[in-house]
Amino acid sequence: MGIPEPSRxxxxxxxxxxxxxxxxxxxxLQDISLSxxxxxxxxxxxxxxxxxxxxxxxxxxxxxxxxxxxxxxTVHLFGSDIRTRSVASLAGDVGMVFQDFESQLFSTSIQLxxxxxxxxMAVPPDRIAKRMDRILTQFQLTGxxxxxxxxxxxxxxxxxxxxxxxxxxxxxxxxxxxxxxxDPESRDMVYRMLGQLRDQGRTVILIDHSPDLIRQADxxxxxxxxxIVRDATPVELVRHPGQLNRCGIRMPQIQECLWxxxxxxxxxxxxxxxxxxxxxxxxxxxxxYEILVARERSPRTGDPVIEIRxxxxxxxxxPVLNGIDLVIHRGEFVTLAGQNxxxxxxxxxxxxxxxxxxxxxxxLGGIPVQKWKAAELAxxxxxxxxxxxxxxxxxxxxxxxxxGPVNLGLDDxxxxxxxxxxxETVGLTGYDDRDPFMLTKGESQRLAVASILAMxxxxxxxxxxxxxxxxxxxxxxxxxxTRLNRRGHTVIMITHSMTLTAQFADRVIVMENGSILTDGPxxxxxxxxxxxxxxxxxxxxVTRLGLEFxxxxxxxxxxxxxxRPGGTRNESVHLQS
Amino acid sequence: xxxxxxxxxxxxxAFIYNPENSPAHRLNPVTKIISLSVVFxxxxxxxxxxxxxxxxxLVACLGTVSRSLPAMWKIKYLLLILFLFPTCLWxxxxxxxxxxxxxxxxxxxxxxxxxxxxxxxxxxxMLMAGLILLATTRVEDFTAGLNRLGIPYRMSFSLTLAxxxxxxxxxxxxxxxxxxxxxxxxxxxxxxxxxxxxxLPVLIPVFVSGIRRTDQLAVALESKGFGYxxxxxxxxxxxxxxxxxxxxxxxxxxxxxxxxxxxxxxGKL
Numbered sequence: 061m062g063i064p065e066p067s068r069x070x071x072x073x074x075x076x077x078x079x080x081x082x083x084x085x086x087x088x089l090q091d092i093s094l095s096x097x098x099x100x101x102x103x104x105x106x107x108x109x110x111x112x113x114x115x116x117x118x119x120x121x122x123x124x125x126x127x128x129x130x131x132x133x134t135v136h137l138f139g140s141d142i143r144t145r146s147v148a149s150l151a152g153d154v155g156m157v158f159q160d161f162e163s164q165l166f167s168t169s170i171q172l173x174x175x176x177x178x179x180x181m182a183v184p185p186d187r188i189a190k191r192m193d194r195i196l197t198q199f200q201l202t203g204x205x206x207x208x209x210x211x212x213x214x215x216x217x218x219x220x221x222x223x224x225x226x227x228x229x230x231x232x233x234x235x236x237x238x239x240x241x242x243d244p245e246s247r248d249m250v251y252r253m254l255g256q257l258r259d260q261g262r263t264v265i266l267i268d269h270s271p272d273l274i275r276q277a278d279x280x281x282x283x284x285x286x287x288i289v290r291d292a293t294p295v296e297l298v299r300h301p302g303q304l305n306r307c308g309i310r311m312p313q314i315q316e317c318l319w320x321x322x323x324x325x326x327x328x329x330x331x332x333x334x335x336x337x338x339x340x341x342x343x344x345x346x347x348x349y350e351i352l353v354a355r356e357r358s359p360r361t362g363d364p365v366i367e368i369r370x371x372x373x374x375x376x377x378x379p380v381l382n383g384i385d386l387v388i389h390r391g392e393f394v395t396l397a398g399q400n401x402x403x404x405x406x407x408x409x410x411x412x413x414x415x416x417x418x419x420x421x422x423x424l425g426g427i428p429v430q431k432w433k434a435a436e437l438a439x440x441x442x443x444x445x446x447x448x449x450x451x452x453x454x455x456x457x458x459x460x461x462x463x464g465p466v467n468l469g470l471d472d473x474x475x476x477x478x479x480x481x482x483x484e485t486v487g488l489t490g491y492d493d494r495d496p497f498m499l500t501k502g503e504s505q506r507l508a509v510a511s512i513l514a515m516x517x518x519x520x521x522x523x524x525x526x527x528x529x530x531x532x533x534x535x536x537x538x539x540x541x542t543r544l545n546r547r548g549h550t551v552i553m554i555t556h557s558m559t560l561t562a563q564f565a566d567r568v569i570v571m572e573n574g575s576i577l578t579d580g581p582x583x584x585x586x587x588x589x590x591x592x593x594x595x596x597x598x599x600x601x602v603t604r605l606g607l608e609f610x611x612x613x614x615x616x617x618x619x620x621x622x623x624r625p626g627g628t629r630n631e632s633v634h635l636q637s
Numbered sequence: 638x639x640x641x642x643x644x645x646x647x648x649x650x651a652f653i654y655n656p657e658n659s660p661a662h663r664l665n666p667v668t669k670i671i672s673l674s675v676v677f678x679x680x681x682x683x684x685x686x687x688x689x690x691x692x693x694x695l696v697a698c699l700g701t702v703s704r705s706l707p708a709m710w711k712i713k714y715l716l717l718i719l720f721l722f723p724t725c726l727w728x729x730x731x732x733x734x735x736x737x738x739x740x741x742x743x744x745x746x747x748x749x750x751x752x753x754x755x756x757x758x759x760x761x762x763m764l765m766a767g768l769i770l771l772a773t774t775r776v777e778d779f780t781a782g783l784n785r786l787g788i789p790y791r792m793s794f795s796l797t798l799a800x801x802x803x804x805x806x807x808x809x810x811x812x813x814x815x816x817x818x819x820x821x822x823x824x825x826x827x828x829x830x831x832x833x834x835x836x837l838p839v840l841i842p843v844f845v846s847g848i849r850r851t852d853q854l855a856v857a858l859e860s861k862g863f864g865y866x867x868x869x870x871x872x873x874x875x876x877x878x879x880x881x882x883x884x885x886x887x888x889x890x891x892x893x894x895x896x897x898x899x900x901x902x903x904g905k906l
Contacts, residue, residue, distance in 0.1 A: 122856055122859075146859075148859050148864050148865035151860060151861055151862030156860045158853065164857040166857075168775050168777060180861060180869050181862050181865060181869075185871065185873070188870070228861065438820060443816075444819075445812070445819070447846075451820065453842050463820055512819070512820065
């Protein structure tokens with residue numbers, strides 16, 4: 061184990077690898093050939109279902125050992141064929157970090173979780189202890205060795221999950237969407253750690269949806285429908301936005317700006333990109349920016365629908381919310397942002413009475429929330445939980461959506477009409493008789509929204525509705541929410557995505573340690589970059605680019621519009637379909 | 638129990654284990670497992686309420702020494718039900734004399750009442766003793782203890798996996814209840830049959846999530862080399878100390894005394 065001497069053999073070599081799940085019509089992988097040099101950092105991208113996870117799982121034999129199906133082709137690790145090896149026997153050669161970090165931590169203390177791997181490999185205790193000291197420091201978990209992993213924050217958990225794998229000292233490490241559930245700061249930290257692993261000479265294979273990261277990769281492999289459609293350096297890749305788009309990947313924002321302005325989309329930071337733009341004499345026009353800001357409708361439009369005064373909430377005698385004052389108005393599109401564990405979900409669960417305030421008042425439509433009847437509350441405030449798996453239980457999509465209206469006591473005709481309407485709104489018309497357990501992630505997320513929409517709630521709360529979705533599904537979800545908001549629904553969305561917040565919300569509430577740190581129109585809050593950075597949130601790249609010109613810009617299109625003399629978009633390079 | 642800075646949505650929480658440093662925590666898990674089986678055996682030997690009452694008193698003392706009373710307090714209602722249920726049932730169903738109480742077709746005999754109390758003590762005593770083991774032993778040590786007693790590691794791990802999964806299922810259960818509540822679902826309405834039907838919206842998602850999670854767990858375990866070698870090392874090897882030898886001798890002595898008592902016809906109704 062450890063990092064082998066450089067040799068001519070590639071770290072990972074797949075040749076002619078194919079895989080088909082038993083009931084699938086299409087193979088999940090078709091004729092994959094891929095060679096990764098020792099010490100390379102390779103990113104694998106593609107839309108959901110394109111075969112990324114299946115591909116990386118062939119490298120430590122989870123596919124086909126744990127997954128039924130027909131496998132073909134060969135996989136070599138440092139020149140040796142692994143066809144006869146078990147997953148466990150490969151643990152010291154290939155480390156695998158999964159998206160769901162919870163399922164990888166199963167011990168009662170951090171040190172026991174760290175020791176688990178080496179104990180399995182029968183490493184002597186004194187060597188485990190030594191290795192552990194080093195790993196705890198490297199992953200910034202020193203001083204936490206006796207803590208119960210369940211009490212860690214999301215970022216700490218994911219760092220621990222990676223650390224438990226590094227305890228086995230594998231020369232190759234694979235990470236399957238390791239940061240989907242993390243706030244921006246924890247995400248950056250994980251990426252810094254990946255950089256360190258590469259610097260140690262390890263081979264890093266990363267699946268991630270976020271294109272703003274591709275600059276740190278040596279190579280990017282694009283997948284589509286089970287095939288590798290492109291294998292290129294990040295620099296080459298951003299020169300072909302069309303192909304990225306076809307594979308369901310958003311162009312990195314800075315590079316998209318440069319590209320749309322007809323400039324070379326170099327992999328530069330906002331400051332360098334700003335310099336390039338200045339040189340090209342296409343700087344954004346301050347006058348047009350003033351008009352844009354002035355024209356923006358004031359977000360606080362309707363009457364107050366949720367009014368909170370001095371809300372306190374504790375859990376296990378630990379304060380979780382300390383003195384929240386907040387008013388949300390009818391028709392607003394609000395995002396609740398903040399680090400994992402800052403109290404966003406706890407606060408939102410008060411809005412529909414799932415949690416009752418420890419003290420303080422919460423008025424819903426002017427009436428204290430405690431005085432609402434449960435059914436009326438459910439019909440007024442809809443709450444879409446993060447994981448659709450936690451609510452799906454009916455054999456068909458139609459029956460699943462029908463559950464809410466039936467609970468409200470609606471008659472059959474009315475209930476059926478609402479189901480049809482809700483399915484149409486979320487774009488699932490024709491799915492009525494499909495099995496909800498067989499939907500894709502994006503579809504089941506929209507089904508969850510439909511099942512709430514069918515109850516016609518005025519206020520719609522969504523907990524991380526875009527987490528784990530690929531770009532096309534994210535945009536579909538955000539378009540849906542925007543449409544609902546225009547129809548008059550008040551939308552409250554909990555999210556880590558600063559990109560989506562900037563682009564779609566009216567107002568952003570930033571929470572920290574159970575209090576509201578800042579609250580205001582999106583443009584105002586994103587202008588206060590110092591406060592954002594303090595809470596570990598970072599404005600999206602295009603906003604940081606705009607700030608180089610003293611403007612708070614919300615999206616790539618907005619930025620490009622400000623730069624163009626005529627103010628019209630050049631359709632030939634318009635990417636969004 | 639476990640200290641959380643924030644409500645943890647999902648994740649493995651200490652379930653019954655009480656992170657203290659009592660003498661019982663420092664014992665070898667093997668000692669504790671053997672002592673527990675002694676308590677189990679002894680409680681099966683007798684059916685006299687006095688003898689089983691003494692046994693429960695002993696268990697309660699051990700509970701105090703091992704600081705496991707908070708864990709017992711947490712399930713006080715379960716303990717109470719486990720005591721009352723057999724007591725009432727046996728009192729009513731067991732014939733005998735003298736009859737203490739007549740109430741319509743029901744009659745309670747002194748023999749039935751005594752036997753019922755004994756059975757109540759037996760169940761609660763066993764559960765309390767089991768709780769002491771769980772409250773003073775980390776799941777990992779429990780696994781190692783079983784392994785040391787000759788059960789293969791894979792099997793020891795699977796046997797104790799339940800204790801790791803219970804808190805997780807509980808968390809999922811709570812989330813699912815809330816998710817369905819948000820769809821206007823109310824768990825407790827209707828007659829018994831409707832009530833059972835009404836648990837489906839909660840049970841199915843909990844079950845499905847549970848299956849998905851155990852699948853992921855199996856893959857995650859294997860990816861960390863679980864079951865690769867027959868012999869594995871331990872970061873903190875378990876040791877036999879003087880107190881282990883003392884307690885084990887006491888337990889064996891206790892068992893012998895009880896067997897002799899039983900053979901001489903004591904402790905029987």
